Amino acid sequence: MPGMWIMWWLPSSDGPPPYPQAARTRPRALGATRAARRPAQAASRSPVCPATTTASGPSAPQSGPLGKTLSGVTSISRSSTDAPVPSYSRRVGHPLRTARRPRPRWRATAASRPGAGRGRRGDHVSKPSRRSHVTAVCRRLLVDWHLTSSYVHDGSAGVLGLERRSVPMVRRFLFSALAAAFVLVWGSPPAAFALDATRTPAAPSYTVTLTSNAAGSTWTGHESVTFSNPSADPMPEVYLRLWDNAHGACPSTPITVTNVTGGTPSALSVGCTALKITLPAPLGQNQSASIGFDLSIVVPAGADRFGRDGSYNFIGNALPVLAVRDGAGWHLDPYTNNGESFYALISDFKVTLDHPTSLLVPATGTSVDTPGASGRTITTATANKVREFAWAAGPFVKTTSTTTTGVTVNVYRTSAISASSASSMMTTAKNSLVAHAGRFGAYPYGEADVVLDNNFWFGGMEYPGFVLDVISSTALAHELAHQWWYGIVGDDEYNSPWLDESFTDYATDLYNNIQGTNCWNNVTWQSSAEKISNSMAYWDAHSSRYGTVVYTYGKCALHDLRRVIGTTAMQNLLKNYAASHWYGVSTTAEFKAAAQAATTVDLTSFWTTHRIDG
Structure with a gap:
């Protein structure tokens, strides 16, 4: 029946739960996998109230969670002392951004239908229409709820922040009876208002300064990031993803963030891989902000994308990066060792790495080495329009060549890999970069680093301008194709892995x-x-x-x-x-x-x- 709707209970939680680290099951071969079901979310319930009609006409129709459309629903006005009306998310239909303050004094307006809203605060009226009665009940129930602003997407329908006040038994019974009856008669309930689908925070610019120990296995220093909010929805917080904390035993983790500036940090969540930072004030559309923090990285043992193989350190996903918010909310998916969880927007990085001169440090972007203190070198890597940053540190053997299109290719090998094997991989790197560019568009970065270690338990791993590989020309061609499919053309690697893996294969x-x-x-x-x-x-x-x-x-x-x-x-x-x-x-x-x-x-x-x- 057009225009009809009902209240609906929605699942909610106070925040994302921690998730167990996935087990390692990937065989060491191209196309093999890197292997946790998430626990069920804690749930509570909240009512969703109708859209409003003003004196000038009905609000835009709103789509419900099962595809219903609503329009022309009676309005409710508020006095000047009323608390704000919460806005809602398209995906999961929950209140967003507003906290309940003193109980509002609802009253009917001239825009209301005849017979609707004659009583105050949802009191019954004589001969009410079915729709006005639903509106009255919803008005009455809404003031018995305390709404918080937490909203994240963690791979399920969403994690909501709702906190229920005490509701009288009769009122709860009335609500439940009405809800059940209206589901049977009029079908599915409506969804809430859509969250702006614009991806944010946008244009992150990271500045990082780190100093290593003698082995290159521990790095300490400072990171800051500036970002903007292109979304029409204010952004009261940001989340940092500390992906490599999945390699630790939470709360004992290899990535440590301290002394946060520009916001207030919360406790780590999602298996210690997510850090919420509440901004001093919600960031409005097209406004910018910055946060900074001290950073410590301890590379664990193991020939992994984040690991230490003897004297060689591989440091992928170690820098905290901003999570993405879009129409589904904050993407706080768990870390997976079976593939990739990473979802990031195009960013700029300037990373300064102070390390012993005996260690070579290949890294994302274009690197320049300058002398540091006695026996040390400062590698400054600049990478623009990339999604992540990775580097390695160790006594590698380096060879350099250039493609026919002018891209510098550096191959770094461990001492166990022969010069002839490295030479063969150099040929593959140059040829595949040229071939992929011819099919998908010119490679936009001036440099590509290939880091070889036959002890990796996986075939290869991609980062912008930087790949890890065993000796396999097929694996290398695959990882370099990721420069286009995941790097240049991004995707949500947790929720749509085929968009990069199938395309690169x-x-x-x-x-x-x-x-x-x-x-x-x-x-x-x-x-x-x-x-x-x-x-x-x-x-x-x-x-x-x-x-x-x-x-x-x-x-x-x-x-x-x-x-x-x-x-x-x-x-x-x-x-x-x-x-x-x-x-x-x-x-x-x-x-x-x-x-x-x-x-x-x-x-x-x-x-x-x-x-x-x-």
């Missing part, structure tokens, strides 16, 4: 002149829930299938798409899609729309057959 096939003719030999889907587009929440629970489905089936789907729309159309699709998302963020829905626009063939059944949702 497809690019690797093209580099190796593999057409995917026998892609689907011996294919077995283990369940109807198994899909190429599944998130890491699914793959962490089905870790043995991650490489097979996301890497192999994913690239096979792209080979099939090429055969359906044509080779030239596929080439143009990927190049144009990369250009339109250059330094942006890709989503499955956007790629599917771009693919459909590139052909006259209806691709609806293609996505269904290939199990790509979104």
Whole structure:
């Protein structure tokens, strides 16, 4: 029935719970995986009240959680002393940003329907309409709730911040009865107001100064970051992701942040990988702010993307970076060792690393070495328009060459790797960078560092302008393809891992002149829930299938798409899609729309057959 709606109880929690670290299960091979289901969220409930109608006309229709649309609902006005009306999130329908203060004095307005709101604070009126009665009940219930501003997205529907006051038993019974009756008669309840989908905080600029110990395994110093808020919704807080704390035993962690300035830190959450910092005042649209903190990094033992292999240190994801807020709220997904959890916007980094001269320090960006104190060197790395920053430190052997397109390639090898193996990998690095650039757009960074260690338990790992690899030309071509798919064209690696892994494996096939003719030999889907587009929440629970489905089936789907729309159309699709998302963020829905626009063939059944949702 148009215009009808009901109140709805929504799950909530006081904040994100800690998550266990995923177990390491990835075999050391390309396409193999890096293996925790999240615990259920604690829940409470809150009412969602109707939209309002003003004297000038109804508010815009609002979509509910199950697709219903609302309009023309009776308004409620407030006196000048009333507390503010909370705004709501599109995804999960919860109050945002406002705290309840003294109980408001509701009264009807001229804009109200006849017969609606004649009583105060939801009192019953004679011959009320069904809609006005719902409005009255909602007004009455709303003042019995204390609303807080916490809102995050952690891979589930959301984590809400609601705190219930005491509600009389009769009132609770009345509400429950009405809710049940209206669900049966009028269908699904409405969702709340949408949170601005603009991704924020934007344009982060990081300045980092760190000094290492003699081994390069401990780094201490200071980090600061300046950022802005392009969203129409104020930003009262930011979150830092301390990803490498997943390698510790929370609360004993390898990444320590102290002496925070520019905001008030909360306790670590999400397995000690998230740090909420409340700003002095909510950051309005297009306003900027800065935070700073002292930083300590202790590299743990183990040949890992964050680990120490003898005298060689590999330091990926160690710098705290800002989490992303979008229409789903704050993305505070747990760390996964089975793949990647990382989701970051394009940023600038200036990182100064003071270290012993005996250690070479490859790093993201373009590096310049200058003499430091006696026996020490200062490496200054500048990286613009990248999502993350990584470096290594150790007595590497370095070789340098240049691609035909002018990109400097540095290969760093451990002492156990031969010069001939390093030379072969240099050739692969140069050739694959040129090939990928020809297909997806020019490599925008002047330098690429390849760090080789055959003791890695994984095939390779990508960072902007910096990759870790075993001796494998296929693995290296794959990791360098990530410079486009994840680096330049970003994605939410936790919720949509196929958007970078499937695409990079497809690019690797093209580099190796593999057409995917026998892609689907011996294919077995283990369940109807198994899909190429599944998130890491699914793959962490089905870790043995991650490489097979996301890497192999994913690239096979792209080979099939090429055969359906044509080779030239596929080439143009990927190049144009990369250009339109250059330094942006890709989503499955956007790629599917771009693919459909590139052909006259209806691709609806293609996505269904290939199990790509979104």
